[in-house]
Amino acid sequence: MEERWRVLGWQGIRARIPSDWEIGAISGDHKSGYLRLDDHVMPRLELKWASHRGKPDLNNLLDEYFKGLRKEYGKKGAQIRIKRGISLVKDTSGFQNKDLIFFSWKSAKVRAFGMIWFCADCRRTLIAQMNGFSGENIRSRAIDIFTSIEDHPTGPSNLWTAYGLEVEVPRRYRLEKHKMMSAYLLLSFADGSRRIAIERYGLADTLLRSISLEEWFRRTYARDIKGYGFQIYPISADGIHEEISLEGYKLRFIDRIPLSILGVLDLIVRRRRMSARIWRCRESNRIFVVRSVAKVDTSKIVQDIASSIRCHEG
Structure with a gap:
């Protein structure tokens, strides 16, 4: 059965997502915030954005993000293995005016693909993370979603x-x-x-x-x-x-x-x-x-x- 998709819109961000994913958590505003989308099984997509006056160091921001992940999973007695700078999307020409880093991580039960970018047009960083079970093939779905994301509208x-x-x-x-x-x-x-x-x-x-x-x-x-x-x-x-x-x-x-x-x-x-x-x-x-x-x-x-x-x- 072919999977149905729909468009997500929140705080100027758009993305193409499976139709059965719905809001599980929201915080913040247009300048900085967080949005989580869940299906009936688990949290699937997490989006975290923040505004910046100057150009941020994406690796430093990732250091802080990974520090939070390790702390979160450490409380559960789990360890995670992180890979930074992976080649997730071969053709990145669609990510115009954006500094971009892809990453992945894995624990005994959960795996994730993610990306962080800084948009020179809207001056926001965006971290997007797609979650799945450790044996689940989520790579192609993560690519489809990440390449569909827009962090600011082109219209009024x-x-x-x-x-x-x-x-x-x-x-x-x-x-x-x-x-x-x-x-x-x-x-x-x-x-x-x-x-x-x-x-x-x-x-x-x-x-x-x-x-x-x-x-x-x-x-x-x-x-x-x-x-x-x-x-x-x-x-x-x-x-x-x-x-x-x-x-x-x-x-x-x-x-x-x-x-x-x-x-x-x-x-x-x-x-x-x-x-x-x-x-x-x-x-x-x-x-x-x-x-x-x-x-x-x-x-x-x-x-x-x-x-x-x-x-x-x-």
């Missing part, structure tokens, strides 16, 4: 993926908060005072059993929309999807001032805007909510982000 957006969700968010926005549960997923982003929230709810048929999508939204987000004047518009209902949108402004005391004066005040003190797209996908039995709050137009960015989400297969 970053791809973010988690538990079946794939979404494109403008690069200037940084991940501020995330929650990942079986029936709820949140990715929250910030760019100064501008905010974007992307949410996915499971069990839509249960949530909407006795209420409409609009009523559910009003109840669920009552605290978030409090203090805003807004309108909710139906967008579509095609049998698979039901979608509504919200456009609103923060209410202020000057809203009671005559319009002639209000127009001048609006130029001086811009009011906060809110836009949202909310839709139910019957195919996946999920509800998706994309919201943005800012003192500039928010409708286009919400539409663009919502359009990048594929809510069901096919």
Whole structure:
């Protein structure tokens, strides 16, 4: 049976990975962080990145990395054998503007292939490590994954993926908060005072059993929309999807001032805007909510982000 693959996206990093690998651990931010992907058996891929002002010494960074590995496995009473500077990928022409070192290590039960690089374009180092059992042939899979990795996007957006969700968010926005549960997923982003929230709810048929999508939204987000004047518009209902949108402004005391004066005040003190797209996908039995709050137009960015989400297969 042919193995299925998908694209991973996190903190500006992209890679092609087996479709059954999913996030097992996350820490850090865009400047420095760690991401681990697991299958149903073991941790499979580990990514560790860090930003640098100057050009780092990759061998020194590897010394520290191997020191941590030896300490970790030493606590388990295991020894590891490390090889540095191996010839894992023969043609390295695809690793443009990157200083690169491949490595491997082995213990009695686990083996791994890895690489470290420094990208002159984004000024980040990346350590990628592919894990397997001692007798498992993981070399070709490690090559496929390592040669697919990109550590910064070439376009205007970053791809973010988690538990079946794939979404494109403008690069200037940084991940501020995330929650990942079986029936709820949140990715929250910030760019100064501008905010974007992307949410996915499971069990839509249960949530909407006795209420409409609009009523559910009003109840669920009552605290978030409090203090805003807004309108909710139906967008579509095609049998698979039901979608509504919200456009609103923060209410202020000057809203009671005559319009002639209000127009001048609006130029001086811009009011906060809110836009949202909310839709139910019957195919996946999920509800998706994309919201943005800012003192500039928010409708286009919400539409663009919502359009990048594929809510069901096919």
